[in-house]
Amino acid sequence: MVYLPTILFSLGEGAVIPLIPVIAARMGADVAFAALVASALVVGQLCGNLPAGWAVSRIGERFTMVIAGVIAIGAGVGMVFAPSLGVLAASVFLLGFCAAAFGLARHAFMTTRVPIAFRARALSLLGGSFRLGIFIGPFVAAGLLQLFGSETAAIWFFLGCLIVMVLLVLFGPDPEKTIAPTTPVRTAPLSEDSGEPVTGSIPVVGRPGIFRTMWQQRTVLGRLGLAAASLSAVRSARQVVLPLWGLSLGLDASTIALVVGISGAIDFALFYASGQVMDRFGRLWAAMPAMVLMGAGFLAMSFTHDLDAAVLWFGMFAAVLGVGNGLSSGILLTLGADVAPKTEPAAFLGSWRTLTDAGGAIAPLMVSGIIAIASLPIAAAVMGVIGLVGAGGFIRWIPRFVPRAKGGSPGSFPARKRSPRER
Numbered sequence: 001m002v003y004l005p006t007i008l009f010s011l012g013e014g015a016v017i018p019l020i021p022v023i024a025a026r027m028g029a030d031v032a033f034a035a036l037v038a039s040a041l042v043v044g045q046l047c048g049n050l051p052a053g054w055a056v057s058r059i060g061e062r063f064t065m066v067i068a069g070v071i072a073i074g075a076g077v078g079m080v081f082a083p084s085l086g087v088l089a090a091s092v093f094l095l096g097f098c099a100a101a102f103g104l105a106r107h108a109f110m111t112t113r114v115p116i117a118f119r120a121r122a123l124s125l126l127g128g129s130f131r132l133g134i135f136i137g138p139f140v141a142a143g144l145l146q147l148f149g150s151e152t153a154a155i156w157f158f159l160g161c162l163i164v165m166v167l168l169v170l171f172g173p174d175p176e177k178t179i180a181p182t183t184p185v186r187t188a189p190l191s192e193d194s195g196e197p198v199t200g201s202i203p204v205v206g207r208p209g210i211f212r213t214m215w216q217q218r219t220v221l222g223r224l225g226l227a228a229a230s231l232s233a234v235r236s237a238r239q240v241v242l243p244l245w246g247l248s249l250g251l252d253a254s255t256i257a258l259v260v261g262i263s264g265a266i267d268f269a270l271f272y273a274s275g276q277v278m279d280r281f282g283r284l285w286a287a288m289p290a291m292v293l294m295g296a297g298f299l300a301m302s303f304t305h306d307l308d309a310a311v312l313w314f315g316m317f318a319a320v321l322g323v324g325n326g327l328s329s330g331i332l333l334t335l336g337a338d339v340a341p342k343t344e345p346a347a348f349l350g351s352w353r354t355l356t357d358a359g360g361a362i363a364p365l366m367v368s369g370i371i372a373i374a375s376l377p378i379a380a381a382v383m384g385v386i387g388l389v390g391a392g393g394f395i396r397w398i399p400r401f402v403p404r405a406k407g408g409s410p411g412s413f414p415a416r417k418r419s420p421r422e423r
Helices: 006-025 031-059 061-080 086-113 115-146 153-172 212-218 218-248 253-270 272-279 284-301 309-327 331-339 345-373 376-401
Strands: none
Touching: 006 031, 006 061, 006 086, 006 115, 006 153, 031 061, 031 086, 031 345, 061 086, 061 153, 086 115, 086 331, 086 345, 115 153, 115 253, 115 272, 115 331, 212 218, 212 345, 218 253, 218 284, 218 309, 218 331, 218 345, 218 376, 253 272, 253 309, 272 284, 272 309, 272 331, 284 309, 284 331, 284 376, 331 345, 331 376, 345 376
């Protein structure tokens, strides 16, 4: 009940995502507009995080997931029967919005109910569940294309996954009731029962709003959050730079797909190892090596474009980037859970995920702009510098904001005492 709904959602989404530009092109869009339609998914995720944080804090994780699943079914139907590119783009945007709500609901659940002793492993498994769906989904879509010859078959598969997911969450055992929170739930102070009738209103404790939470947590968001956004940016840049690098070397599509696929397989194989490292040795020992590997990999690769063995270097650095990305699996989820307020994490997590998603959304635009102004190697070098600067940010801010656990050290070093406003 914790991981299966995530796998179902991400499996269907992974089958649909590669085909969104293809569907847009079939409806008459040129390359630029097809890319714009595909980018509506990321924009939807960015816009969905803050409302999702509000929804989870008000109605809980379970009903947020159900509502997001039902709306996503409507978005899928809109993609199948879209009469125009505008409707298709709106449906894709709505799908991204629902994906943000679903992801935040599960993130908030894990934050409040998983003990810190194995929080990183649990969240790495959650990240691995997302990656499993995104990794297998394209192969499912390819098989459905061969079988039915239409892109809409993958969307119908996604709709089937969504229906099963909604039924499972709605009628299956509710983890919110079967698993007790590991942190205290905010309640109003109880007065002594005098036996007299209550004539006034019952006092309730108000929950802080989204923007108030952002202001209260501005220190951690502006420091550790920006380091996390740099990790998201480097991850996103990897997905753009590697295919473009292969094209610039004159490789055919199958060779590029093989190299990128091997890099992705290495990435996926290491997701649980990342959680083990974080729980046993500290968050820093997963975040810092991952950022150093990806930053140094991009930076070193930028000098190999015109070498005689450029193709060999391309394959090697693609593997290095895969290792770095795999070692960082679950780190953004874990750090967000570590620094979130203990009683009302959902509003904070909405802000945290918006910040990290923004880093991932800006990176491809940066790469495109730098290529237009300068060249692809310079774009890779800039992303490498961002990765190394992000590693420095993690070294500086993880020990400060992530508390040290008994018998272990999530932040690797004792954290300073945080002020009430930061808590």
